[in-house]
Structure formats: C-alpha cells, structure tokens
Amino acid sequence: MKPQFRLILTVLILGVPIMVVSAQTQDNSSAPTIxxxxxxxxxxxxxxxxxxxxxxxxxxxxxxxxxxxxxxxVHDLTAEDLWDLCISVLHNxxxxxxxxxxxxxxxxxxxxxxxxxxxxxxxxFDPGPLAPGYVSVIIPLATLDPSAMVEAVKPIxxxxxxxxxxxxxxxxxxxxxxxxxxxxxxxxxxxxxDAQHGTPMITFVPVIHRSAIxxxxxxxxxxxxxxxxxxxxxxSELIADPAxxxxxxxxxxxxxxxxxxxIERADQPAAITTRSFDPRGYxxxxxxxxxxxxxxxxxPRGSGEGxxxxxxxxxxxxxxxxxxxxxxxxxxxxxxxxxxxPEGKRVIRMIPVHNREATRIREIAGQLLNANMxxxxxxxRTGNLAEELVPVSARTxxxxxxxxxxxxxxxxxxxxxxxxxxxxxxxxQLESLIRELDVRQPQVQLEVIMLSMSESESRDFGIELAGxxxxxxxxxGLGSLFGLSSISPSSTSAQASGTGGSAVVLSPGDFSAVxxxxxxxNDGRSMSMPSIVVNNNETATLNSTTTQPFTTTTITxxxxxxxxxxxxxxxxxxxxxxxxxxxxxxxxxxxxxxxSFVGEASSDGVEPPTQQTSLNSIATIPDGYTIALGGIEITxxxxxxxxxxxxxxxxxxxxxxxxxxDSTSRSRFYVxxxxxxxxxxxxxxxKFISETLAEEVNVDDGWPxxxxxxxx
Numbered sequence: 196m197k198p199q200f201r202l203i204l205t206v207l208i209l210g211v212p213i214m215v216v217s218a219q220t221q222d223n224s225s226a227p228t229i230x231x232x233x234x235x236x237x238x239x240x241x242x243x244x245x246x247x248x249x250x251x252x253x254x255x256x257x258x259x260x261x262x263x264x265x266x267x268x269v270h271d272l273t274a275e276d277l278w279d280l281c282i283s284v285l286h287n288x289x290x291x292x293x294x295x296x297x298x299x300x301x302x303x304x305x306x307x308x309x310x311x312x313x314x315x316x317x318x319x320f321d322p323g324p325l326a327p328g329y330v331s332v333i334i335p336l337a338t339l340d341p342s343a344m345v346e347a348v349k350p351i352x353x354x355x356x357x358x359x360x361x362x363x364x365x366x367x368x369x370x371x372x373x374x375x376x377x378x379x380x381x382x383x384x385x386x387x388x389d390a391q392h393g394t395p396m397i398t399f400v401p402v403i404h405r406s407a408i409x410x411x412x413x414x415x416x417x418x419x420x421x422x423x424x425x426x427x428x429x430x431s432e433l434i435a436d437p438a439x440x441x442x443x444x445x446x447x448x449x450x451x452x453x454x455x456x457x458i459e460r461a462d463q464p465a466a467i468t469t470r471s472f473d474p475r476g477y478x479x480x481x482x483x484x485x486x487x488x489x490x491x492x493x494x495p496r497g498s499g500e501g502x503x504x505x506x507x508x509x510x511x512x513x514x515x516x517x518x519x520x521x522x523x524x525x526x527x528x529x530x531x532x533x534x535x536x537p538e539g540k541r542v543i544r545m546i547p548v549h550n551r552e553a554t555r556i557r558e559i560a561g562q563l564l565n566a567n568m569x570x571x572x573x574x575x576r577t578g579n580l581a582e583e584l585v586p587v588s589a590r591t592x593x594x595x596x597x598x599x600x601x602x603x604x605x606x607x608x609x610x611x612x613x614x615x616x617x618x619x620x621x622x623x624q625l626e627s628l629i630r631e632l633d634v635r636q637p638q639v640q641l642e643v644i645m646l647s648m649s650e651s652e653s654r655d656f657g658i659e660l661a662g663x664x665x666x667x668x669x670x671x672g673l674g675s676l677f678g679l680s681s682i683s684p685s686s687t688s689a690q691a692s693g694t695g696g697s698a699v700v701l702s703p704g705d706f707s708a709v710x711x712x713x714x715x716x717n718d719g720r721s722m723s724m725p726s727i728v729v730n731n732n733e734t735a736t737l738n739s740t741t742t743q744p745f746t747t748t749t750i751t752x753x754x755x756x757x758x759x760x761x762x763x764x765x766x767x768x769x770x771x772x773x774x775x776x777x778x779x780x781x782x783x784x785x786x787x788x789x790x791s792f793v794g795e796a797s798s799d800g801v802e803p804p805t806q807q808t809s810l811n812s813i814a815t816i817p818d819g820y821t822i823a824l825g826g827i828e829i830t831x832x833x834x835x836x837x838x839x840x841x842x843x844x845x846x847x848x849x850x851x852x853x854x855x856x857d858s859t860s861r862s863r864f865y866v867x868x869x870x871x872x873x874x875x876x877x878x879x880x881x882k883f884i885s886e887t888l889a890e891e892v893n894v895d896d897g898w899p900x901x902x903x904x905x906x907x
Contacts, residue, residue, distance in 0.1 A: 228271035237262040237284065241304060244281035247274040248325060252292065254304035262288060275324050282328040286357065286374050291328035302327060307356045307374070316370050322379055331372035333363065334382055336389050341369050347388055350397055351434065351443060352381045387432050388445060398444040398451050403495045404464045411435035411442050413461045414454065429454065465518035467501045472513045472525060475533040478623035479506040482529070483513055490517070490525035497521060544622050546613045550635040553611045557604050560613075560628050564621065566602035636731035637874045639773040639781065640884065643726070643737055644867040649719040650860070655711065657837070657854025662706030679711040679854065728873070728884075731775050740766030743803060763802040765790040773870050779818040781870045786811035787824055789864050808864075816870070824866040833858045 229247065231240075238259040245252040264284050272280065285291055291310050295303045305313065310329040320332040336344055341362030352358060358373035358381060371381045402410050411433045422428040431446020431454055444454050474482040483504055491502055496518075503516035515525055548556050561568050602617035602625065615625050661674035663684050672684070680697070684707045696712045729735035744762045767789050774782040790807035808827050816822050839852035 228273055229277055230271050231266050231268055234263050234265045237264060237288065240264065240281055240284060244277050245302075248278050250302060250325060252302045252304060253295070258290065258304055258306070278325060282375065285328060286376075289356070291374060293329050294327045311356075311359065311372060314372065316372070320378070320382070322375065326375055328375055329373065330375055330378050331370060332378060332382065333366065333368050333370050334385050335366065335368040336385075339389055340364075341367065344369055344385060344388065347397065348381060348384050351384050351445070352377065384434075384445070390430075396444075396446065396448050396451060398455070400442045400444060400455055400458045402440050402442055402458070402462050404462050405496055407435040407437050407440050407442050410458055410461045414442075414457045417457060417461075418454075433458075465496070465498075465520065467498055467516060468519060468522065469503075469514060469516045470522045470525075471507075471510075472515060472529055474511065474513060475529055476618070476620060477532060478620045479508070479511065479513060481619055481623055482532075485532075486513070486515065486525045486528060489528045490515075490521050492518065492521050492524075541617060542619060542622060544615050544626070545607075546615060546626060546629055548611050548613060548629065548633050550633050553606045553613050554608065556629060556632050557606050557613050559632060560625055561604050563628065564602055564624060566604045566615075566617075566621075566625075569603050569605040636733075637775060637872055638728050638730055639775070640871045640873055641727050641729060641735055641771055641773070642869045642871070643724070643769060643771075644865075645723040645725075645737075645739070645767060645769070646865040646867070647719075647721040647862070648865075649717065649862040651715075651717040651858070652860075653713075653715045653856065653858040655713045655854070655856045657711050658850070658852070659709040659711075659854075660706070660852070661708075680709045726884075729771075729773065731773065734770060734772045737769040737771075738766070740764045740768070763805065765805045765807075767864075769866060771868060771870075775872055776815065779872050780815055781818060781872065782813065782815050783822065783868065783870065784811075784813045785824065785868065787866050789825075789827060818872045819869065821867050821869040824868065825864050827864040828861065829863075830861045831859070 229243075236259075238254070238256075241252055241254060241259065282292060285304065286307075289307050290304055291307055292302050292304055293310050293314050295301050307329070314329055314331045316331040316333045318333050320330055339347070341364055345360045345362050348360065352360075354360065358371070358377040360381065361370040361372075363370055369385060371378050371385070373381075412435075415433055418429040429446070429450055431444055431450045433454065434443040434445065436443060442458055444451055446454070472482075472486075483506055487504065491497060498517040498521055501516065502521070503514075505514040507514055515522060517525075557568070560566070602615065602621040604625075605614040606612070607614060613625075613629065615622055617625075657679050659674070659679050661672070661684050664671040680699070684705055694713055697709065699707070699709050723739065725737050727735045727737065742762045742764045767787075769788075770786040772784040774784070776782050786809065788807065788809040790805050806829075808829075810824065810827070814822055833856075835856035835858075837854040837856075838849075845852075
C-alpha cells in the first residue's frame with residue numbers, strides 16, 4: 196500500500212455525506228484528482244472507485260450494509276490512488292475485491308472467506324494498476340522443499356484469513372493466497388530464501404536505542420559498502436519489524452554472528468543536542484507542558500535522563516535538550532500550533548474567585564492586562580494602570596500582543612466567577628495573575644478601650660441682707676439680694692431652703708440676713724470596651740453617638756404649634772484600617788472623632804451647639820501590642836462675682852454686699868487599640884473568641900444541639 200494511505204481508518208455505524216472536489220494535480224498535469232473528507236459510506240466509496248477507474252464492480256447490498264469509514268486525508272487522490280484506498284478499506288472490514296470469471300474489468304466485492312474459496316491459483320501475478328484485492332499465486336522453488344519453505348516463511352509473514360500458504364510437492368512450489376499486500380511480501384521472502392544455498396536460519400535481534408528501520412538500513416548500507424570495497428558479500432537479508440522493535444536476519448548460520456555485531460554497533464543511543472524554540476505566541480508554561488507530552492520519547496530510544504527544557508523568560512524562548520528525533524518532533528508540533536487560524540486560538544475560560552470579590556479582581560487584572568471589561572460597563576480598554584507599570588521600551592511589544600489577541604473579561608456575580616475570552620497566552624497570563632491576587636487575607640481582631648474621665652469643682656459664697664425702716668408715715672425696705680433664699684424681714688421663721696451651708700439671722704418685721712456657702716466636687720469615669728474583627732486591608736468603624744431632638748414653634752393668628760424641628764448627634768466615631776506588614780507588624784490607619792453638646796440652642800428650631808475634636812494618623816506596631824491614642828483634654832475655669840454697686844466697693848464692709856461663684860472643670864478622653872493577627876487557616880482564633888464571649892454571657896447554653904435519631 197502506498198505511504199499516503201498508511202492512516203488510521205475508523206469505521207462507524209452511521210455515515211454523513213462527503214465532499215468530492217476535482218482539481219489539478221500538484222505537477223499541473225491534466226489528470227483529475229479527488230479529495231475525500233469527513234465520513235463516507237463504504238458502498239459510496241466502492242461506487243466512486245469504480246466510476247473513477249471505469250470498471251464494473253458487483254456487490255450485494257447486504258455485504259456492505261450501512262458501514263461507514265472516517266478518513267483523515269491530507270493529499271488529493273488520483274483514480275489509481277482511490278482504487279488502492281478502496282481495497283485497503285475493504286480489507287480492514289474483512290472484505291475484498293476479486294476478479295470474477297477471470298475477465299479483466301469485471302470485479303466483485305466478497306468476504307475474505309468467500310474469496311479464499313472462489314479465487315483459483317495463477318502462475319503469474321501482475322501487481323499493476325487495478326489489480327484485485329485478493330490473489331492466489333503458485334511460486335515455484337529451485338532449491339528448498341515446499342514444506343520446509345512454508346515452515347521457514349511462516350514466522351516472517353504469519354498466516355490467517357488474510358494470507359495462507361500451501362506446499363505443492365507435485366509442482367515443487369508453494370501456493371500463496373491472500374490479500375494483495377500480504378501476498379507480495381510473502382513472494383519476496385520466499386524468493387529471497389530460495390535464492391540462498393542450504394536451509395536458511397531466521398534470527399531475531401532486538402533493537403533498543405534506535406528504530407529498527409534505521410538500524411536495518413544502516414547495516415544494509417554498511418554491508419553494501421564493504422562488499423563494494425572488496426570485502427565479503429553478505430547474502431543474508433535484514434527485515435525490520437518496527438512494531439516489535441526487532442531486526443530479522445534470514446541467511447546462513449555463518450553470517451549470523453557478523454551481522455548481529457553490526458546491528459549492535461549501529462544500535463547506539465542518539466546524540467544529545469540543544470535547540471531553542473519560539474513558542475509561537477503561546478505562553479511558555481503551556482508550550483513547555485505541550486512539548487513534554489508530544490515530543491519527549493519515553494522509550495530507550497529517547498534522551499532519557501538527558502532531556503532538559505528551560506523556560507527563558509528573558510528571551511521568551513524554550514531551550515530544549517534531547518535527541519534529534521525529539522527536537523524534530525518539537526519543531527513539527529510548534530509548526531502545527533503556528534498554522535492554527537486566529538479564530539481557533541481564542542478560548543473561553545471560567546475562572547472562579549474563592550477569597551475575594553470577583554468584580555474587584557477583574558478590575559485589577561483588567562487594568563494590568565489592558566483587557567476589555569464587559570457587562571454593565573463601557574466596553575473599552577482600561578490601560579491607564581498598565582501604561583504606568585510597563586516600561587516604555589516594552590510597551591510596543593505589549594501593544595502588538597494585545598492587538599493580535601485581545602482579552603475580554605466579564606463577571607458572574609452570583610458564582611463569583613470571572614469569564615474570560617482570549618488567546619491561550621492571554622488566558623494563562625490572567626490565570627497566573629488571579630492566583631496571585633486571589634489569596635485569603637488573614638483577619639485582625641481589634642480590641643478597643645474608650646475611656647472618658649471628667650473632674651469638676653464649683654464654689655459659691657454669698658450674703659443677702661434685707662431690712663425695713665419705719666418713719667411712722669413711710670415704710671422703706673432696703674436689701675442686697677442675690678437669690679440665695681426666699682426669706683424677707685417680715686418672715687417669722689428662721690428656716691432656710693436650698694443646698695450648701697446656710698446661716699440665717701432674722702429679726703421679724705425688722706431685718707433679715709442670710710449667708711450661703713456651697714462647694715460641689717464631681718469626679719466621673721466612663722469606659723467602653725468594644726471588640727471587632729476585620730479583614731486585612733479593610734476598614735472597621737466603631738460609632739457611639741447620642742441624638743438630641745429639638746423643636747420648632749410656629750405662631751399663627753389662630754394658634755401656636757410646636758413640632759419636631761430635627762435632631763442633632765454627638766458622640767465618638769473610630770475608624771481603623773489594619774494592614775499586616777512583614778514580621779506580623781501591623782500598620783494602623785486610624786481616625787478618632789469626639790463630639791459633644793456644649794450648651795442649649797440659641798433659639799427655637801436651631802440645633803444645639805456642639806464641640807468636635809478629631810485626630811487621625813498612621814502608626815506601625817507589633818502584633819498584640821497596644822497603642823494609646825487621644826489624651827484629648829478640655830479644661831475650663833470660671834469666676835463669677837455678683838455685687839451691689841457702690842456698697843460692695845467699701846473695704847471690708849463691701850464683702851457683705853457680694854456673692855461669689857468659682858468653677859473649674861476638666862475632661863479627658865483616651866482610646867486604646869490592640870490589634871491581633873488571626874492566621875489560623877481553619878479560623879480557630881475566631882472560633883475561640885466567639886465561644887469565650889458566648890460563655891461569659893451564657894449564650895452557649897442556648898445553642899440548639901443536633902443529635903442523631905433513628906428513623907423507622
């Protein structure tokens with residue numbers, strides 16, 4: 196069979212139509228050629244071969260049935276090629292073509308068993324064009340006995356339903372019957388053995404490091420060269436069996452050892468060489484894995500431990516060390532990759548994101564890879580960040596890559612998955628980048644103590660005097676009053692009301708004197724200890740506020756309406772963003788804001804006045820350490836002196852006509868933050884904290900308990 200028909204033929208039960216195209220041959224001759232593609236029914240193939248070769252072929256419909264064959268052809272076929280292909284396909288289905296009644300041009304498709312019964316032996320065999328698929332030939336022998344010849348040839352050619360050999364002592368020959376290719380091979384072996392003197396020996400020599408065909412060819416060439424130079428001529432024949440990796444020696448026993456030695460010398464490991472390969476626009480890692488599977492020869496004929504493959508990121512090449520056959524296979528595989536059409540290089544890949552938000556990952560990866568963002572956004576390239584990060588000298592190469600094979604990114608938010616479309620190289624770049632970005636961030640526990648301390652002291656001292664002057668006709672009342680009491684000269688009781696130390700001197704109907712002294716001291720302390728867990732590089736907010744409503748009064752001609760005018764809030768807000776640095780140091784970006792009401796509203800419908808103090812900064816502290824913030828201190832002092840004009844300025848006596856009030860207040864606010872890194876992959880830290888707090892408040896007793904129960 197011709198080399199172009201040595202292909203894999205897959206027989207299917209059902210077939211589909213084929214395409215037959217007539218064209219010129221490659222040498223521009225006028226002979227038409229035919230191209231078969233896809234799957235063709237066996238009956239259709241037989242009809243097409245008969246039509247193109249202008250012969251008549253008979254066959255029963257039940258013989259071929261609905262059998263189909265799948266062809267993978269890369270060359271156009273001539274009419275003779277189509278005939279040979281048809282014969283080969285029929286043989287693979289245990290069918291053949293015989294010449295009926297000996298008439299040339301009239302053929303019939305039969306089974307191999309039927310052909311063995313129908314075909315009569317011929318003394319001559321013409322293997323030319325349009326030869327039938329099954330033949331029977333009588334081979335005369337010159338030296339060997341027919342039975343001995345059959346026994347000698349059987350190990351070489353084998354027997355079965357495709358070949359049979361029968362010794363015929365009456366004519367001193369052997370009848371060889373079978374499919375055409377096997378008969379031709381058997382005739383060659385019989386003639387070669389018969390041409391030798393004496394009974395030939397058949398010896399099998401295994402080949403380890405090289406192909407059996409290569410070794411046999413090299414030994415035959417060496418033997419021919421030795422004979423040409425005057426050395427002894429070798430009459431033995433070498434036959435390579437590539438399937439079993441052996442070389443058969445058929446010849447006299449005297450030549451076996453010499454030929455075996457030549458085979459062993461030729462069967463040496465191939466030389467190891469190194470070659471660089473261009474990945475043809477595909478990712479180095481992907482191409483390296485591809486060549487490892489298709490080019491490396493794992494048999495003893497390969498490079499073995501000498502195989503090396505280096506990914507040179509600097510020159511974007513693969514440096515491969517192996518045998519010449521392995522390197523040639525690598526080059527052929529890369530050429531097939533380069534021959535793929537551009538539309539065949541685009542693939543769709545769904546990349547799940549496990550630890551972060553897929554939309555955010557897509558945003559970062561899309562900017563770095565200059566990709567198209569699809570779904571709910573403008574379909575434009577976001578290359579600003581990429582232009583900033585890539586050196587100017589490398590931008591031209593990146594632009595050429597993007598222009599040749601762009602990258603489209605979409606997000607399935609429900610599955611938290613990125614859907615990418617692009618070339619394999621771009622998809623590999625994206626997957627590598629996502630692996631680096633999609634890393635579960637450790638959590639940070641933030642324990643916060645907010646401490647507020649206040650101190651105040653006020654001191655009041657005053658004297659009130661009141662008296663009556665009765666001139667008989669006129670009653671005159673005099674007094675130096677500051678609101679310390681409600682006693683008047685006409686009172687008849689010496690009791691005093693109010694807080695503080697009081698002294699009352701009373702002459703009913705005449706005069707009264709009240710001395711009031713009070714000293715008030717306040718010392719307050721308020722502490723809050725919240726705790727919160729936040730992911731690395733995320734923001735945690737602690738907020739404690741007080742809301743104070745205020746009213747609005749509306750006056751109309753008919754009535755006065757009071758309604759809620761709004762509300763004002765004051766309190767404490769703490770915002771912390773932890774970032775875990777090297778050595779489990781923590782960079783804290785914090786902001787503290789403290790606000791409080793400092794008085795009543797100035798008018799109806801206006802918010803009460805508030806005072807706000809804030810601080811923010813960035814600090815680095817070790818894991819588990821506490822940072823103290825704040826120390827915000829507000830101190831106020833006030834002195835009040837209420838007096839009776841004129842009289843209060845008289846030395847010594849003027850003190851009786853005064854009321855003094857002194858006040859001092861001091862408030863301080865502190866914030867203590869202790870961050871703790873929680874790196875446990877199974878969240879043991881978080882579980883421990885939660886269970887500890889639950890035990891403190893007896894919440895753990897309320898969790899439902901699931902127990903197994905037998906269901907009948």
